Amino acid sequence: MSDRPAATLLDGRALAAQIEANLADEVQTFTDMFKRPPRLVVVLVGDMAASASYVKSKAAAAARVGIDAEVVRVPATADTLALVALVKSIARDEHGPADGILVQLPLPAHVDTVAVLDAVPPDRDVDGFHPENAGLLSQGRARFIPCTAAGVQRMLLDAGIETAGRHAVIIGRSDIVGKPLALLLSAKGPGGDATVTLCHSRSADMAAITRQADILVAAVGRPGLVTASMVKPGAAVIDVGINRVTAPDGTSRLTGDVDFESVRGVASWITPVPGGVGPLTVAMLLANTALAAELRSRGG
Ligand code: NAP
Numbered sequence: 505m506s507d508r509p510a511a512t513l514l515d516g517r518a519l520a521a522q523i524e525a526n527l528a529d530e531v532q533t534f535t536d537m538f539k540r541p542p543r544l545v546v547v548l549v550g551d552m553a554a555s556a557s558y559v560k561s562k563a564a565a566a567a568r569v570g571i572d573a574e575v576v577r578v579p580a581t582a583d584t585l586a587l588v589a590l591v592k593s594i595a596r597d598e599h600g601p602a603d604g605i606l607v608q609l610p611l612p613a614h615v616d617t618v619a620v621l622d623a624v625p626p627d628r629d630v631d632g633f634h635p636e637n638a639g640l641l642s643q644g645r646a647r648f649i650p651c652t653a654a655g656v657q658r659m660l661l662d663a664g665i666e667t668a669g670r671h672a673v674i675i676g677r678s679d680i681v682g683k684p685l686a687l688l689l690s691a692k693g694p695g696g697d698a699t700v701t702l703c704h705s706r707s708a709d710m711a712a713i714t715r716q717a718d719i720l721v722a723a724v725g726r727p728g729l730v731t732a733s734m735v736k737p738g739a740a741v742i743d744v745g746i747n748r749v750t751a752p753d754g755t756s757r758l759t760g761d762v763d764f765e766s767v768r769g770v771a772s773w774i775t776p777v778p779g780g781v782g783p784l785t786v787a788m789l790l791a792n793t794a795l796a797a798e799l800r801s802r803g804g
Pocket residue numbers: 652675676677678679680681682703704705706707710723724725726744745746747781782783785
């Protein structure tokens with residue numbers, strides 16, 4: 505047992521509330537000037553409970569800051585062509601002004617997800633998944649940064665956790681979390697300048713790598729993957745994972761990729777799940793939507 509004090513909790517809900525309060529002012533200014541609020545159109549395909557719940561919390565958060573959010577529901581049987589056509593019709597403002605367009609993932613297995621995401625025009629791509637936005641991010645001139653990656657960086661900045669010259673290890677190399685976060689943390693400037701290592705399912709002796717991390721981010725989707733023995737004493741541990749686990753008595757709860765109870769005795773900072781990165785992801789989506797509306801109003 506270590507005699508280190510337990511890690512400081514990074515409270516994503518409190519930070520998201522602060523960000524929302526600032527955004528609400530920005531959104532009010534836009535609304536006064538253009539006589540309409542910024543508008544987000546979300547495409548929800550099928551009736552997966554987790555997706556429906558994420559969309560519900562995104563729409564509720566939008567309403568809190570004064571952004572108008574419309575959810576377009578589509579049956580799970582919709583095919584790629586139909587979804588591409590729908591996204592294009594939204595982009596022609598046929599569902600009302602659509603400053604931001606978001607397609608909730610995952611899409612059903614029979615759908616070509618890349619084709620549907622690519623149909624979102626890059627200037628309304630508030631998830632930041634379009635190749636043009638990924639390219640801009642990789643060149644250090646980001647427009648829309650994928651929300652979870654932006655949220656993690658914002659959390660580190662807000663907590664005053666130094667990234668410059670530090671070793672950041674990210675577990676998970678997805679296009680939506682791991683890769684963009686690696687780009688952000690290794691970019692020049694505040695919240696960047698880290699030395700970044702990206703781990704994945706083929707990484708050999710991963711614990712030897714994670715033990716070198718000053719900042720350790722887990723974005724995998726495996727409960728309890730990161731244990732205390734994988735963490736350098738004093739590290740900042742950011743848990744992106746969201747997993748629903750069911751106990752033998754049938755009750756279920758959300759948990760991250762980090763074994764919270766053991767790791768909090770070793771780390772200096774740790775995010776809870778829920779209440780850590782999740783609320784930041786939603787706050788960054790709202791920020792991207794406000795930015796999309798502003799860029800559109802300026803014609804570019
Ligand atoms: P993903 O696309 O499935 O990617 C998972 C990554 O983890 C892959 O790169 C995979 O490696 C790697 N991986 C799998 N098993 C591994 C292992 N045993 N050791 C090391 N790496 C391993 O997932 P994602 O979309 O990035 O999401 C990751 C997690 O974050 C999920 O739990 C998701 O629900 C959660 N999430 C949370 C938020 C939030 O707001 N908090 C937002 C988005 C996602 P390979 O590339 O080799 O397959």
